[in-house]
Amino acid sequence: MKSYKQFLVEASGKNLHMEHLEDEVLNGGVNGTRGAINFLRSLRDMLAGNNREAVNVTVKWDGAPAICAGIHPNGKFFVDYKSMRRPCFTQSDIDEHFVGSPLHPKMSALLEHLPKLKIPGNIFQGDVLWTTNKEKKIQTIDNEKSITFTPNTITYAVPLNTELAKQIIAAEVGIVFHTTYRTAGQEDLTDLKAEFGADINQWSSHKDVWAVNADFTDLSGTATFTESDTTKVTKMLSELGKDFNKVNGRFLDNISKDNIIRTHIKTFMNTKVREGEFVDNYKKSAKDCVKWIENKMQKEVGKLKSERGRQRKQMTVDGYMKTLNGSMDQIEIIFRLMSLINNIKLFIVEKLEEVKGITKTFIRTPYGYKVTKPEGFVAIDTFDNQKGLKLVNRMEFSRINFTAEKDWDQ
Numbered sequence: 001m002k003s004y005k006q007f008l009v010e011a012s013g014k015n016l017h018m019e020h021l022e023d024e025v026l027n028g029g030v031n032g033t034r035g036a037i038n039f040l041r042s043l044r045d046m047l048a049g050n051n052r053e054a055v056n057v058t059v060k061w062d063g064a065p066a067i068c069a070g071i072h073p074n075g076k077f078f079v080d081y082k083s084m085r086r087p088c089f090t091q092s093d094i095d096e097h098f099v100g101s102p103l104h105p106k107m108s109a110l111l112e113h114l115p116k117l118k119i120p121g122n123i124f125q126g127d128v129l130w131t132t133n134k135e136k137k138i139q140t141i142d143n144e145k146s147i148t149f150t151p152n153t154i155t156y157a158v159p160l161n162t163e164l165a166k167q168i169i170a171a172e173v174g175i176v177f178h179t180t181y182r183t184a185g186q187e188d189l190t191d192l193k194a195e196f197g198a199d200i201n202q203w204s205s206h207k208d209v210w211a212v213n214a215d216f217t218d219l220s221g222t223a224t225f226t227e228s229d230t231t232k233v234t235k236m237l238s239e240l241g242k243d244f245n246k247v248n249g250r251f252l253d254n255i256s257k258d259n260i261i262r263t264h265i266k267t268f269m270n271t272k273v274r275e276g277e278f279v280d281n282y283k284k285s286a287k288d289c290v291k292w293i294e295n296k297m298q299k300e301v302g303k304l305k306s307e308r309g310r311q312r313k314q315m316t317v318d319g320y321m322k323t324l325n326g327s328m329d330q331i332e333i334i335f336r337l338m339s340l341i342n343n344i345k346l347f348i349v350e351k352l353e354e355v356k357g358i359t360k361t362f363i364r365t366p367y368g369y370k371v372t373k374p375e376g377f378v379a380i381d382t383f384d385n386q387k388g389l390k391l392v393n394r395m396e397f398s399r400i401n402f403t404a405e406k407d408w409d410q
Contacts, residue, residue: 040345
């Protein structure tokens with residue numbers, strides 16, 4: 001088994017989207033599943049104190065929007081949305097590229113204040129926490145007066161009688177950086193590769209900008225497995241390994257290579273998350289998923305205008321359904337693998353959530369504020385620092401996030 005150095009960081013060429021750990025079964029087939037299992041084994045070893053390598057932990061900040069800032073290969077400072085399609089060097093650029101967009105005032109404030117950090121060299125990606133004082137409020141939550149901000153779904157609260165609160169109140173903008181793009185030898189922004197982590201220690205500080213990176217504490221001695229925890233996870237991993245040996249590798253790899261079926265299965269899973277369910281009942285979920293895919297494809301057939309087009313499409317659908325219905329046992333195993341990976345992940349996430357963050361976290365409800373856990377974590381292997389996998393409780397946070405109103409996706 002490959003040995004992993006594990007880091008847990010907030011962050012993923014451009015860092016636009018990051019996958020859940022259990023989705024690697026679908027994304028990477030046999031190799032993706034094996035990689036997910038090795039991640040879980042390494043995380044178990046780390047929490048059991050058997051990993052000799054240094055590790056860091058970060059909470060995944062629930063900021064929005066995700067932006068990039070730094071020194072363009074042309075030598076000029078710029079800001080942009082995370083896709084880096086419209087780099088803005090001046091306020092006129094922002095007026096041109098973001099006119100009428102809710103991003104306009106945020107980009108304008110970031111371009112005004114981020115240069116005060118004197119960011120050297122590379123480009124960095126981060127999540128915006130606030131860009132106006134109106135986005136910060138002094139509130140009493142749980143009988144404690146705090147400075148709060150709600151960039152996306154989660155409300156962050158810092159007690160007023162702290163030095164951190166003073167810094168946040170004074171800052172015009174707040175941002176957490178988590179990804180680095182190295183620009184040495186690059187002529188433009190097209191071929192940049194994301195690296196996890198952002199070393200901001202050499203940057204200047206300024207009262208107008210509250211900037212942090214995602215690393216905030218050492219894991220050692222903070223969140224560790226007991227002997228019974230380790231035994232439980234080891235037993236779950238053993239069960240996962242046995243099921244992995246039952247899967248037909250060729251069938252699983254074919255699923256991972258078929259963009260249509262892979263996307264349909266992942267969409268089906270997301271619909272179950274929205275409904276407050278997951279795939280723990282793997283036999284029922286497999287049958288429901290195949291039926292859901294058939295209904296989805298039949299609707300696509302019905303939308304075609306020509307009879308010849310409908311016939312061709314129907315032949316394709318019939319071929320897919322013959323394969324899926326004839327391989328129900330393998331689809332059940334795939335759902336079983338994803339369910340087991342998710343359950344082990346959740347057990348580990350619960351331990352990681354014991355790490356105390358620099359702020360308290362809440363969710364706004366019609367009845368006031370409710371204490372919530374952080375959004376989650378991300379695990380990466382430093383031998384392959386261009387890929388990150390989410391460690392998120394999809395039932396607790398992702399379902400809420402699905403229904404949250406967002407202005408930032410473009």
